[in-house]
Every structure is written in structure tokens, then in C-alpha cells.
Amino acid sequence: MSIQGIVSVYLLHAVSIMLLCRSKYNRRKTIKICAAMAAAQMGVAFWADLYLKGAVWVYLVFIITFAILMVEIFWLSAEGVAKTLFFCMTYVQIFLVVAYMAGMLGNWLFDSHIGATAYLRALLHVVLLAVYVRFLRDKFEIVRQEVTKGWWPMCILSILYTIYISSVVMRAQADYFRGVEILPFFLLLAAILAGYWVIFNTIYYMRKSALQSKIELQEKILMQKLEIMEDVERETRRKRHDFRHHMLNIAEFARNGQMEELLVYLDKYYVEVEDTESLFLCANSTINHILTVYVSQAKKKGIRVTCDVSVKEEIGINDVDLVAILGNLLENSVHGCLEAGKEEMYILVRIQMKAQKFSVLVENTCRENIHFENGLPKAEGREGIGVSSIVKSVEKYGGAIDFGCRDGRFVSRAVMLMQS
Known part of the structure; x- marks a missing residue:
């Protein structure tokens, strides 16, 4: 040469x-x-x-x-x-x-x-x-x-x-x-091209399947959100129907000068009314829907939930990817609490925007013997729910995610670059 x-x-x-x-x-x-x-x-x-x-x-x-x-x-x-x-x-x-x-x-x-x-x-x-x-x-x-x-x-x-x-x-x-020999070479080339046609068709269907699973999760969250809203609406109608009776009781306490009993009654009524209010945690509707669904699920299962959310209406993250990341993290946190089987269970969610970065932290009660493989949590006989989908969606935005477990606490942290 x-x-x-x-x-x-x-x-x-x-x-x-x-x-x-x-x-x-x-x-x-x-x-x-x-x-x-x-x-x-x-x-x-x-x-x-x-x-x-x-x-x-x-x-x-x-x-x-x-x-x-x-x-x-x-x-x-x-x-x-x-x-x-x-x-x-x-x-x-x-x-x-x-x-x-x-x-x-x-x-x-x-x-x-x-x-x-x-x-x-x-x-x-x-x-x-x-x-x-x-x-x-x-x-x-x-x-x-x-x-x-x-x-x-x-x-x-x-x-x-x-x-x-x-x-x-x-x-x-x-x-x-x-x-x-020209003909054998071009026949070989044709065979290779046919093989790659099959390969890239396979990749296409793999991509389609991955996207479909994200869409299904999004639909599931939206349907659960709709059910929650319908429950709230039914409860609100019931409260409105009972409102007249409450006013009569309040008036009766006042007429009789039963101020202590009146205050106790009003406290109970306030708690009852507050429970029917729709959860509003942030300006971004997708994040709000996801949190509403999983906070409601967690509370029904006796899990204490704390949310610290500070985001704008637009965050530069596609809704489908947002569902894949936050939806899967919260679903994993609920499963983690229930698998732990402890009397006191909690989930902490912190979502913030700072310096063109979008960060998510989810911390929850967990069992002690969680196994990791290549830095990812590995449940017995299966991968943690949606972990590969979470990682893939985070990396799509030039971000990184890490998982850790210590003293009965499981922590997931994700940081992404917000797109304009």
C-alpha cells in the first residue's frame, strides 16, 4: 500500500x-x-x-x-x-x-x-x-x-x-x-443488506414496543386521575347535599351557647371538607396528574407522603418521558414501601428546576436486602419496575440517574437538562 x-x-x-x-x-x-x-x-x-x-x-x-x-x-x-x-x-x-x-x-x-x-x-x-x-x-x-x-x-x-x-x-x-468475481460479491452484499433490513425492522418494532409501554403507562395514570376526580365530584355532591343539615346543627349549637361543642364540630367538618379537595401541587399539569394518582394510592395503603415541588408550567421535558420517569419512580416507591412490610412507611418526593436543570428525588421506605446490578436495583426474578425505561428517558435529556439503599431507605435521584 x-x-x-x-x-x-x-x-x-x-x-x-x-x-x-x-x-x-x-x-x-x-x-x-x-x-x-x-x-x-x-x-x-x-x-x-x-x-x-x-x-x-x-x-x-x-x-x-x-x-x-x-x-x-x-x-x-x-x-x-x-x-x-x-x-x-x-x-x-x-x-x-x-x-x-x-x-x-x-x-x-x-x-x-x-x-x-x-x-x-x-x-x-x-x-x-x-x-x-x-x-x-x-x-x-x-x-x-x-x-x-x-x-x-x-x-x-x-x-x-x-x-x-x-x-x-x-x-x-x-x-x-x-x-x-463480481457476481458472488454482489450476491454476498445483497444477503448482508437483507440481513440488516431484518435487523433494522426488528429495531423498529423494539422502539415501537418501548414507546407503546410508555403510552400505556400514561393512559393508566390519566384513567386513575379521572377516577379520582370522579370520586371527588361524587363526594362533593354528597357534601353539598348535607350542607343544609350542617348549617342547622351549627345554628343549634350557637343558640344553645355550646361553643366548645361547636368548635369541635367545625373542626371535624373542616377535615371532612379538606379531604374532598383536589390535590394541586404544581403548575405543570402532567406532574400534578402523576402525583395526584400515586399520592392517592399511597395514602389509601397507609403510606405517609411528603411532596416538595417547585416547577413552572413548561419544563422542557416531553410528557411521555415525564410519565416514564416520574410515574415509574413513584410506582416503584409504593411497591418498595409495601414490600418492606413496616409499620411506619413514607415517601418523600422533591422536584425542582434550577439553572436549566430538572431534578427529581424520590425517597421511600424499603426492605434491607435490595440487590444491585451495574448500579441498577434488581428485584428477585425481575428488574425493578420500569427501571430501564427510566434510565433511557433520563439519558435522552443528557441526564444521569443513580439509585441507593441505606438504613431501610431507598433513594432515586435523576438530573436532566431542560430543552428549550
Whole structure:
């Protein structure tokens, strides 16, 4: 391979990784790591070029530089193993297809001239990166945010594709793409594209299922809110009907000078009337609906609830995501209290807006032996209710969430960036 070919390949790899990989580091450190890995790959290629030729050079350089690429991606990636491998293998396949097509075109148009083929491969690589950034990047980001499970089958399929297409392309490159068979390659390409069509259809239905579960939770909360409002309305009508009798009793106490009895009666009447008032905790209607439902549920089960809410009407968080986060956290808190089986049960909810950040804290009574896996609560035989949905929705807003358990108290904290 020519000098310009070696430099262009590994520089474009570095750029591609920066565009494709969700790095756990800041931009500056990510660039440094990618530059260092590109330099290491170039060093391997230049060293091999001094001592090796032909097929040995092709296979050895590919294996070593591929290993460096894998180290780079897993060093940088903030995502799980399966998801990281899937996107990595997909990128490698696309690069190998580009290399094969550039080799064929270079063979036909430039009589296998190494420099011309290198420029052609770099051009195709740049064009595909531009297409990705312009048309596909946002869609891939949505998939990464919303699909949290089911990556391993797709990951394994992408690994098998990569192994096979690597062997085809390396054999062709070792022979400078002379005598390549066009039809088998394009049939292979068609099979791979069909496989990815199935994969992305699967992802589509996984996203649809995740969204449907959020919508169902929202509908459940709204229906429960409606039931609560209907109960309040019925109770209010009953109180209105009984109002005349209360006035007669009050008048009778006053006429008889029974002031102590009158005050006791008025206190009881005040408590009765207060219980029928609709709960209003904040200006945001979605948060108010969610709190109304779960505060009502908790009180019916003997759980003391304290709410400290300070938010505006608009908070920059989508209602569906708000339901997924707050609804699931409160549902978990009610379940946690009931599972604890303690005489004194409580839930504390604190929701605030500050410096363009939206924060939620939910603290509740819990049992002592709660297990955690990768920082997430794990109930026996199942994941905590809606935990993956909570995490996914929080991350969608550039936020973070943590869970903790100590001294019979379970605490969930989430912080998100509010969108304008």
C-alpha cells in the first residue's frame, strides 16, 4: 500500500470512530485517543511495509490494526458490549465493502495503480461519512437512546457477517483485486443488506414496543386521575347535599351557647371538607396528574407522603418521558414501601428546576436486602419496575440517574437538562 493510502485509511478510521462512537470522555481526550490509535495503526503498516510483502502483509496488517481498532472503540465507548460491538462490526463491514469496490474500480480504471486506488477508496469513504452525518446520524442516535435490550442476537449476526466479508476482501486485496468475481460479491452484499433490513425492522418494532409501554403507562395514570376526580365530584355532591343539615346543627349549637361543642364540630367538618379537595401541587399539569394518582394510592395503603415541588408550567421535558420517569419512580416507591412490610412507611418526593436543570428525588421506605446490578436495583426474578425505561428517558435529556439503599431507605435521584 502507498504512503498516502496508509495515512488516509487510518486518519479516516479515526474520524469515523469519533463520529460513530459514544465516547465516555470529553471531546479533547477523545481526539487524543483516536489520534494515538491512528498513529499506532500507521506505525504497524509502515513497519510491515519495510519487511513484508504480498498476502502476508495484507493479513498481518489487517489483524493487528483491527485489534487496535477494537481496543480503541472499547476504550472510548460509553455503551454496553453488545451495542458497541454491533456498531463497530457494521462500520468494519461498510469499510471493507468500500475497499473492495475501490479495488475493483481501480483495477478496471487505473490498471490496479496503488496510489489511484487509495485516493478512490478515500473518496468513497468520505462520501459515505458525509451521507451518514447528513441523513443517518440522528436516526442512529434515536435508536441508541430508545432501544436498550435485544442487541446480542444482532451483534452476533454482525460478527459473522464481518468474519466472512473480511476473508473475501483480504483474499482479493492480497491479489491486488485481479480476477475478482463480481457476481458472488454482489450476491454476498445483497444477503448482508437483507440481513440488516431484518435487523433494522426488528429495531423498529423494539422502539415501537418501548414507546407503546410508555403510552400505556400514561393512559393508566390519566384513567386513575379521572377516577379520582370522579370520586371527588361524587363526594362533593354528597357534601353539598348535607350542607343544609350542617348549617342547622351549627345554628343549634350557637343558640344553645355550646361553643366548645361547636368548635369541635367545625373542626371535624373542616377535615371532612379538606379531604374532598383536589390535590394541586404544581403548575405543570402532567406532574400534578402523576402525583395526584400515586399520592392517592399511597395514602389509601397507609403510606405517609411528603411532596416538595417547585416547577413552572413548561419544563422542557416531553410528557411521555415525564410519565416514564416520574410515574415509574413513584410506582416503584409504593411497591418498595409495601414490600418492606413496616409499620411506619413514607415517601418523600422533591422536584425542582434550577439553572436549566430538572431534578427529581424520590425517597421511600424499603426492605434491607435490595440487590444491585451495574448500579441498577434488581428485584428477585425481575428488574425493578420500569427501571430501564427510566434510565433511557433520563439519558435522552443528557441526564444521569443513580439509585441507593441505606438504613431501610431507598433513594432515586435523576438530573436532566431542560430543552428549550
